[in-house]
Amino acid sequence: MACAASTRGSADQNCAQRWNELKTALIARGALPSAVAEVALASAEVERAAGRWRAARRSLRAALAVADDTQLLAQAYVGLGYVELDDARLAAERRGARAGGATAPLALGPLRAALALRPQYAAAHRGLGAALLPAGAADLAEEPHLTLAREALAHTSAAAALNPNCALLHLQRGALGIRTRAARAEELVSAFEGALRVRPASAAALQHVTTALQWAGRRAEADAAARRGVALGLWANPWQRPAKHVAGLTAKPWWAPSAAAPGLCRRLHAHHAAIAAELAALRNRAGGCTPQDEGLHDARN
Numbered sequence: 173m174a175c176a177a178s179t180r181g182s183a184d185q186n187c188a189q190r191w192n193e194l195k196t197a198l199i200a201r202g203a204l205p206s207a208v209a210e211v212a213l214a215s216a217e218v219e220r221a222a223g224r225w226r227a228a229r230r231s232l233r234a235a236l237a238v239a240d241d242t243q244l245l246a247q248a249y250v251g252l253g254y255v256e257l258d259d260a261r262l263a264a265e266r267r268g269a270r271a272g273g274a275t276a277p278l279a280l281g282p283l284r285a286a287l288a289l290r291p292q293y294a295a296a297h298r299g300l301g302a303a304l305l306p307a308g309a310a311d312l313a314e315e316p317h318l319t320l321a322r323e324a325l326a327h328t329s330a331a332a333a334l335n336p337n338c339a340l341l342h343l344q345r346g347a348l349g350i351r352t353r354a355a356r357a358e359e360l361v362s363a364f365e366g367a368l369r370v371r372p373a374s375a376a377a378l379q380h381v382t383t384a385l386q387w388a389g390r391r392a393e394a395d396a397a398a399r400r401g402v403a404l405g406l407w408a409n410p411w412q413r414p415a416k417h418v419a420g421l422t423a424k425p426w427w428a429p430s431a432a433a434p435g436l437c438r439r440l441h442a443h444h445a446a447i448a449a450e451l452a453a454l455r456n457r458a459g460g461c462t463p464q465d466e467g468l469h470d471a472r473n
Contacts, residue, residue: 209239216251225259246289253283253299264307274320279303294334301328312351321352339374342366346380357388375406379413
């Protein structure tokens with residue numbers, strides 16, 4: 173481990189030295205600070221896409237050090253915020269998310285700095301909406317999570333308003349409104365209708381807008397939305413709207429693999445040995461695969 177850390181540290185020092193040499197060369201050749209900043213931002217994008225957070229941070233801080241333009245500064249702060257958000261998500265995947273504070277606390281400062289420079293920056297609002305969201309399977313309608321969740325909802329709503337052609341933002345806005353119980357039924361209708369305008373055949377958007385219309389007491393419109401899902405082939409019955417609908421499957425308890433999912437079943441059978449070996453390895457690893465009962469003995473009613 174010491175050798176690996178030493179090698180990694182040497183590589184980081186070499187990268188930093190090469191960047192300083194490139195920056196000096198660009199300035200010596202008359203490159204404007206904004207041009208140097210753009211090079212650093214482009215480098216950070218490449219590093220972030222490759223998951224090299226440390227190198228991406230270095231490039232973004234270099235951009236902040238030389239940028240003399242508000243837009244470039246805001247862009248660098250947003251980039252830094254998204255790197256911290258990516259890093260926090262990956263860490264949570266590896267060790268398991270723990271219910272608690274914001275998902276990515278280290279992302280909050282850079283993203284707020286970007287908004288201070290550009291209050292209408294959709295990417296900064298979107299990033300804050302994700303970074304503020306309480307980590308883990310928390311009840312967002314109760315403190316201590318509610319305050320953070322409401323702020324996340326406000327930023328997600330702002331991002332959706334600034335970027336109305338992003339269906340995912342509208343869906344996230346509606347979902348947060350439901351989870352925080354901070355949105356009225358009409359606000360939920362508006363959010364999910366926004367997603368439908370962008371993706372008219374989205375099963376998720378149509379399902380949610382149908383429910384929101386019912387909550388708002390607009391039953392005729394809810395019925396029409398449910399029937400529209402049938403016409404689009406998203407589900408077979410307006411009153412049974414599954415998250416995943418397979419056309420042709422009717423209601424019966426068991427289906428032959430050849431009828432329900434022939435390709436999937438063939439692949440599972442073909443890779444049986446590898447799947448069994450992976451399961452055995454998980455069972456033998458501490459904390460890797462702990463059997464859980466269904467908790468039915470806890471049912472009292």
